[in-house]
Amino acid sequence: MRLHVHLISDSTGETVTAVARAALSQFDDVAPIEHLWSFVRSDVQLDRVLRGVETVPGLVVYTLVSPHLRYRLEERCHELGVPCVAVLDPVMHVLTTMVGSAGRPKVGRQHAMSADYFGRIEAMNFAMRHDDGQFAEELSEADVVVVGVSRTSKTPTCVYLANRGIKAGNVPVVPGSPQLAVLERLEGPLVVGFTIRPDVLAQIRENRRRMMGLAGEDGGQFGRDYVDVERIREELVFARRLFARHGWPEIDVTRRSVEETAAAIIQLLQLRRHPELGIPPDELFAAMLVTDRHDNG
CATH class of the missing domain: 3.40.50 (Rossmann fold)
Structure with a gap:
């Protein structure tokens, strides 16, 4: 109709x-x-x-x-x-x-240029400056830091959070990268890890390669390994072990829109800022976050 x-x-x-x-x-x-x-x-x-x-x-x-x-x-x-x-x-x-x-x-x-409005502008500038691991040494100023392998919707989620006045930066999970060392020393921000089903991520990355005109073997950092499911599974295993080692909550973004993912993060922030709400973290994670279990380690 x-x-x-x-x-x-x-x-x-x-x-x-x-x-x-x-x-x-x-x-x-x-x-x-x-x-x-x-x-x-x-x-x-x-x-x-x-x-x-x-x-x-x-x-x-x-x-x-x-x-x-x-x-x-x-x-x-x-x-x-x-x-x-x-x-x-x-x-x-x-x-x-x-x-x-x-x-x-x-x-x-509600659209007046109030303190909330300028707070959103500041948060948006923060998200742009601290995208993809840039200026990682400044991440202690963030409310949220999103961590995950390439193409797991880290940037759009941070932009969405910024529009809600939440200062969010994101860092890619790359073994041995200096940004990860900075992350491990962070104490203030809420750090949240993103994971995804390997086959879905492979398809997302393949689509990106095609959009960039890279279909052959020699695509630099976007070569065949970038879209190989087994290699992706190894990346995700490394990432999830990193999350577990530091006790960072993990969100499976496989079937979640950016809005749904951001809503889960906002709930985590609320729980952190208002523990009197009395929701056990483990219960919250089980209900909202890692609900799409899959074989990535």
């Missing part, structure tokens, strides 16, 4: 898009066609949106602060027989009851 989904916001639209996509992902038989209407802050802009809704009706999901614009949108959707959902209203109603006040609505408040 094809479904037109109108995502309407008076700011960037990130919130309404994320909520709608999370809900729609639960329906295998729905093929959503998204129409994002961002920065809707005037009657003229809303008129344009309403013409779009009338042309291709479907589902309207919105986050609007202005009572006037909300009323106009809901009234017109009612006239058109189009479902209209204010995604933040249930949370706002509960908060109003708990806090005893209605808050002070302000457009785009």
